Amino acid sequence: KTIFVLNGPNLNMLGKREPGIYGAGTLKDVENRCIAVGKDLGFEVDFRQSNHEGILIDWIHEAGEKAAGIAFNAGAYTHTSLALHDAIKSITVPVIEVHISNVHAREEIRHHSMIAPAAKGVICGFGPTSYILALHAFKDIIS
Numbered sequence: 207k208t209i210f211v212l213n214g215p216n217l218n219m220l221g222k223r224e225p226g227i228y229g230a231g232t233l234k235d236v237e238n239r240c241i242a243v244g245k246d247l248g249f250e251v252d253f254r255q256s257n258h259e260g261i262l263i264d265w266i267h268e269a270g271e272k273a274a275g276i277a278f279n280a281g282a283y284t285h286t287s288l289a290l291h292d293a294i295k296s297i298t299v300p301v302i303e304v305h306i307s308n309v310h311a312r313e314e315i316r317h318h319s320m321i322a323p324a325a326k327g328v329i330c331g332f333g334p335t336s337y338i339l340a341l342h343a344f345k346d347i348i349s
């Protein structure tokens with residue numbers, strides 16, 4: 207079974223970007239961890255990043271055809287994108303919303319998610335381990 211791990215805008219900058227909030231590790235480090243843990247759990251991990259909303263929408267539709275689940279860090283689109291909400295609603299594959307930082311401990315604008323009402327669940331605040339927790343959750347919820 208394949209799990210798509212999708213990353214939205216600015217996550218390609220991990221390691222350089224506000225390291226006090228997001229840590230010193232790169233997105234490649236996150237990808238390597240996800241692939242290794244995925245392997246242990248019996249999943250193939252298809253890990254992707256885009257800064258473009260439409261590409262993320264296309265990937266959600268693609269996952270709807272061929273993935274068993276999506277771990278999705280939509281970056282700032284989390285807080286703004288009705289189109290990503292609708293894309294998730296258009297498929298039956300479960301989506302787990304993921305954030306590196308604890309968005310609820312940050313600015314008010316980050317407290318609201320457009321993704322969460324369409325998601326199976328939300329994991330935030332554990333650094334890159336948030337992604338790993340999502341993979342474990344998929345192990346539990348995918349029969």
Ligand code: DQA
Nearest residue numbers: 216279281282305306307316
């Ligand atoms: C983020 C949190 C968002 O508020 C922010 O816009 C990001 C990263 C996180 O992983 O903590 O780009 O999704």
